[in-house]
Amino acid sequence: MTTSPIGRRGFLKGALGVGALAATGSLAAACAAPGGTGAQPSKLAAPAASASSAKGEITIWNRSGDLFKVFDAAIAKFREAYPNVKVNHQAVDIDAKLANTLISGTDVPDGSFWDDAKIGGQAEHLFDLTDLIAPYKDRTSAYKLSVNTVDGKIYGVPWDLDPGLLWYREDVLDKAGIDPATLATYDDLLKAARTIKEKDPKTKPIHLEKTPFLSQLWLEMLANQQGTSLTDAQGKLRLDSEEYRRIFAWIQGAVKDDLVTHAPYLEQTDVNTLDNGQQVFVPWAIWWSFAPQQLLKNTKGKWRAAPLPAWTPGGARSGAMGGSSFIIPAKAKNPELAWLLYEFLCFKEPGYTAVYGPNDVYPGGLSTSIPSYTPAADPAKPLFKPIDALGGQDLWKVAVEAGASIPAAAPIPWWWAQSVDYLGNNMQRLMEGKMSPDQVISDSAEKIQKNLIDRS
Incomplete structure (x- = not known):
């Protein structure tokens, strides 16, 4: 409907x-x-x-x-x-x-x-x-x-x-012989993306967000899946952690393997690459359902939703x-x-x-x-x-x-939007291959602590 x-x-x-x-x-x-x-x-x-x-x-x-x-x-x-x-x-x-x-x-x-x-x-x-x-x-x-x-x-x-969901092109997965039920972890998602790219080299199957604000919001969804967030309940920064490092390493690997379309959310470049078959996977919130209902023309009716992959076997399959x-x-x-x-x-x-x-x-x-x-x-x-x-x-x-699988979190700090100037921008540098995961964490944490937390 x-x-x-x-x-x-x-x-x-x-x-x-x-x-x-x-x-x-x-x-x-x-x-x-x-x-x-x-x-x-x-x-x-x-x-x-x-x-x-x-x-x-x-x-x-x-x-x-x-x-x-x-x-x-x-x-x-x-x-x-x-x-x-x-x-x-x-x-x-x-x-x-x-x-x-x-x-x-x-x-x-x-x-x-x-x-x-x-x-x-x-x-x-x-x-x-x-x-x-x-x-x-x-x-x-x-x-x-x-x-x-x-x-x-x-x-x-x-x-x-x-809730975060994995949006995917059902027809492309069928053609590649990929059962969406097998996409249980983010490693499985990378494997599927490689398979699709081997069959159709023009594809860059996984959407990565090009706007700093939305990319940081997306990052927090992936962190929430793992039961963490940018700060704890007392406002202490916890960016330097295994959970965030795991996300950044995954992004780095996907970029190095040329598996990503780096485009701004539902702007014309994004819509065009979704509609021409270049993008196949969009790990995003439920509100991405707006795209096939209102914006996509050539691929309308071909997209489906599944739970997000887990970061570790048996882990949570969604985040907020x-x-x-x-x-x-x-x-x-x-x-x-x-x-x-x-x-x-x-x-x-x-x-x-x-x-x-x-x-x-x-x-x-x-x-x-x-x-x-x-x-x-x-x-x-x-x-x-x-x-x-x-x-x-x-x-x-x-x-x-x-x-139902989304873990609890912590209150969102008042300075969250301001931290996009550091973390959100550095995520873009990671997606462009200009920073490493360790550099994103150390530089972002230092600037957030100095310019936002210590001054609050």
């Missing part, structure tokens, strides 16, 4: 769940890093009101675009369940406005959509939602809980989960790439009512079905992420339909099973 057309820029802002991730110097100074000190956060208690007695008005911020329309329709279902609660649903440039609004404490919304990557650094300005999340904690993705947790307290209502949650500012006027809305959208029926199921914007359902709440992510009860552009594949089942 295809979806209605959306612009690529709007899609990137809405579906990545990472937005611009920009952090200015003044904002950085005002943010409390994970494990740091700041004002004692307020704890939000469960509302005593029932659905029939809950009454009041709330202002909710979301990003503009198609996701805003999806949430607007889902909020209509909330109004049916809570008829005496008025919801002012507003489209806002959250990346530009939310952080400064939280810091100033002026005209704050009662709740807002926000990137997981920004929540940890703003904990002192948010309600502690630990007690409210507690009834749902055991049935929520460990990864989503971990990135919303600072010093043992939960500050975001987990929404989407963006991006993601968003909902926050309730500590200075919100009606935080209890905002909680009722987010509880409904994330943990209750018909809330999560209204978000992910078929709607006017996405007739087949929202297929660029899956719910992080496991009862909503039931492999046997798909919320979005099989996708024609993937040859009718049941992407829901593949993504949900992959999402």
